[in-house]
Amino acid sequence: MIKSVRSLMFMLMALSLLLAACGAPSAPVEPTAKPEPVVVESTAVAPAANPLAMYAPDAVTGDVTTAGSSTVFPLSERMAELFQQEGYTGNVTVDSIGTGAGFERFCKTGETDISNASRKIKDAELANCKALATPREPISFRVGTDALTIVVSAENNFVTALTKEQLGKIFTAQYTKWNQVDPSFPAETILVYGPGADSGTFDYFNEVVVAPLYPDAAGKADIVAGKAALLGAAGAQFSEDDNVLVQGVEGSKYAIGYFGFAYFNENKGKLKSVAVEGVEPSQATVDDGTYPISRPLFLYSDAKIMQEKPQVAAFIYFYLNNVDKEIVDVGYFPAPDADLKASMDAWKIAVGK
Amino acid sequence: MNQLDLSKKTRIGESVIQTLLFIAGFLSIFITVAIVYELGKEAWLFFGNPDVTFAKFFGTTTWQPSIGQFGILPLVTSTLITSFIAIFVSLPLGLAVALFLSEYASPKARSALKPVLEILAGIPTVVYGYFALLFMTPLLQKIFGEQTVEVYNMASAGIVMGIMILPLISSMSEDALSAVPRALREGAYAMGATKFETSIQVVLPAALSGIGAALIIGISRAVGETMIVAIAAGSGPNFTFNPFKAAETMTGHIARISGGDLSYNSIDYTSLFAIALMLFLVTLVLNLISQTVINRFRQRYE
Numbered sequence: 266m267i268k269s270v271r272s273l274m275f276m277l278m279a280l281s282l283l284l285a286a287c288g289a290p291s292a293p294v295e296p297t298a299k300p301e302p303v304v305v306e307s308t309a310v311a312p313a314a315n316p317l318a319m320y321a322p323d324a325v326t327g328d329v330t331t332a333g334s335s336t337v338f339p340l341s342e343r344m345a346e347l348f349q350q351e352g353y354t355g356n357v358t359v360d361s362i363g364t365g366a367g368f369e370r371f372c373k374t375g376e377t378d379i380s381n382a383s384r385k386i387k388d389a390e391l392a393n394c395k396a397l398a399t400p401r402e403p404i405s406f407r408v409g410t411d412a413l414t415i416v417v418s419a420e421n422n423f424v425t426a427l428t429k430e431q432l433g434k435i436f437t438a439q440y441t442k443w444n445q446v447d448p449s450f451p452a453e454t455i456l457v458y459g460p461g462a463d464s465g466t467f468d469y470f471n472e473v474v475v476a477p478l479y480p481d482a483a484g485k486a487d488i489v490a491g492k493a494a495l496l497g498a499a500g501a502q503f504s505e506d507d508n509v510l511v512q513g514v515e516g517s518k519y520a521i522g523y524f525g526f527a528y529f530n531e532n533k534g535k536l537k538s539v540a541v542e543g544v545e546p547s548q549a550t551v552d553d554g555t556y557p558i559s560r561p562l563f564l565y566s567d568a569k570i571m572q573e574k575p576q577v578a579a580f581i582y583f584y585l586n587n588v589d590k591e592i593v594d595v596g597y598f599p600a601p602d603a604d605l606k607a608s609m610d611a612w613k614i615a616v617g618k
Numbered sequence: 619m620n621q622l623d624l625s626k627k628t629r630i631g632e633s634v635i636q637t638l639l640f641i642a643g644f645l646s647i648f649i650t651v652a653i654v655y656e657l658g659k660e661a662w663l664f665f666g667n668p669d670v671t672f673a674k675f676f677g678t679t680t681w682q683p684s685i686g687q688f689g690i691l692p693l694v695t696s697t698l699i700t701s702f703i704a705i706f707v708s709l710p711l712g713l714a715v716a717l718f719l720s721e722y723a724s725p726k727a728r729s730a731l732k733p734v735l736e737i738l739a740g741i742p743t744v745v746y747g748y749f750a751l752l753f754m755t756p757l758l759q760k761i762f763g764e765q766t767v768e769v770y771n772m773a774s775a776g777i778v779m780g781i782m783i784l785p786l787i788s789s790m791s792e793d794a795l796s797a798v799p800r801a802l803r804e805g806a807y808a809m810g811a812t813k814f815e816t817s818i819q820v821v822l823p824a825a826l827s828g829i830g831a832a833l834i835i836g837i838s839r840a841v842g843e844t845m846i847v848a849i850a851a852g853s854g855p856n857f858t859f860n861p862f863k864a865a866e867t868m869t870g871h872i873a874r875i876s877g878g879d880l881s882y883n884s885i886d887y888t889s890l891f892a893i894a895l896m897l898f899l900v901t902l903v904l905n906l907i908s909q910t911v912i913n914r915f916r917q918r919y920e
Contacts, residue, residue, distance in 0.1 A: 462684055493685040502854040516769025
């Protein structure tokens with residue numbers, strides 16, 4: 266009898282392991298684009314292939330370290346995957362820690378080769394870069410556009426559109442119940458989810474939506490006051506990891522949050538986007554500029570790094586050439602052609618070609 | 619007459635071993651002191667900052683160092699509430715399991731139940747965290763209604779922490795119960811007590827010091843638990859006594875903030891050390907309270 270109980274235990278354990286293995290989600294998302302030849306003719310250099318052949322994915326070795334925006338994270342991850350599929354033998358690490366934290370690593374400790382950012386670099390961060398032991402001069406490469414999306418749960422049947430002012434007051438806890446926003450909404454507490462202070466998304470939301478509600482003595486939007494109001498909102502949940510926010514908003518009918526369009530796109534079944542100033546986020550409204558809270562996405566690197574580490578330059582080159590094919594699938598919007606061309610020109614100048 | 623040398627003859631080998639063992643014992647004290655020193659050094663910088671006052675630290679109820687709010691109460695209450703829920707779940711259950719294993723179980727049942735407890739003890743805490751978020755929270759929402767239970771809440775984290783501590787408390791309590799001499803049990807039976815009466819009124823009190831030790835370790839484990847609360851309890855400090863609301867604990871806050879990047883001399887960085895020191899003190903105080911209570915009981919029954 267003892268033996269059969271023991272063997273039963275072993276069988277149960279083995280069975281549970283087997284079920285866990287079988288039930289595990291399938292392998293990471295397969296890219297939809299077919300592999301493309303990397304060496305693309307540029308408009309400036311006539312004998313295109315030769316000088317740039319050294320930047321082909323299979324021609325470079327070594328690792329690339331990137332970190333920064335959680336918004337740019339899915340895009341960089343996708344480009345890194347494709348880069349490796351094209352024959353790159355090294356590792357591209359992408360850390361999702363927030364734009365601000367990414368610039369800390371790029372400019373204060375000099376740990377990363379590329380910084381992902383969902384906003385332009387600040388003057389203080391530029392100063393830090395100059396103050397490094399080997400100074401860095403960050404070059405910005407525009408790679409795409411994001412429509413900052415305000416989301417509520419799909420079960421939320423009362424909110425469809427909000428003004429920027431209402432959003433600002435919700436996220437700074439000036440409105441604590443939904444019926445304060447609009448008397449027709451239920452009298453329930455608003456559950457607020459948002460990125461923390463390390464996030465570029467936070468900075469952008471502050472700059473465009475919240476700070477205008479806190480004008481300083483001269484009448485300009487006070488960024489510092491806006492930041493204090495956002496962070497001081499009682500009961501708000503902050504996380505640099507957008508997946509935590511997605512979980513939070515999905516879980517309650519009365520929750521509201523904001524993050525990059527890609528995270529909304531991925532969870533369309535359980536989330537609903539809110540129109541801002543009457544405009545819903547979409548390709549059309551981002552392109553013609555009617556969506557009021559769309560923002561550029563950047564990679565930042567330094568010319569010296571790109572020259573000393575050709576794999577970094579190769580990765581950025583690959584990125585700029587192929588991002589338009591992938592960006593809509595990832596969930597963002599292509600940057601204007603002029604900006605992409607300007608980024609490519611900046612790349613050429615940086616590597617000295 | 620020659621003086622008789624009655625002192626112990628020194629054996630080199632014995633002295634060496636004695637010194638090594640002394641160093642090993644001393645090492646634990648040294649490490650504790652070193653930890654307190656490191657925490658204290660940085661926390662000193664935090665309290666040295668002119669914006670930070672003890673009144674603010676212990677008196678106010680919002681914690682956001684980047685905008686000058688330094689009230690640690692929300693983090694402390696969340697830690698205490700989750701730990702209390704964990705102990706509330708694990709202590710009765712753990713004692714029940716221990717009693718069953720030591721008093722009532724047949725050898726077959728023992729050999730089946732003990733391996734399962736070992737498995738429970740071996741599950742990684744991050745798995746427990748997702749268990750709390752994806753199973754316990756929906757269950758609580760079904761029982762108490764979706765409006766009362768938030769997605770991130772202290773109750774589900776506390777309950778799952780209790781499940782995690784259960785094997786610890788049950789195995790230590792079971793050792794303590796088994797160590798009670800048979801004579802006590804047999805004396806009780808001889809007086810006409812039922813098995814249940816013997817277990818509860820004779821064996822359990824006799825094993826109280828061992829059970830108390832289990833409780834102390836359980837509390838320390840619950841207070842220091844990071845992964846479960848980081849995933850399931852919430853990601854923003856919130857001063858509330860409602861266990862169904864999201865509130866970040868001290869450990870979860872340290873984990874979240876140090877996941878980002880902080881410059882070395884910023885107030886955010888030093889505030890983490892102040893929280894860690896506070897955590898250390900909370901554990902110390904809880905240990906001292908448990909020990910005094912246990913000692914008081916010990917005198918009565920032995």
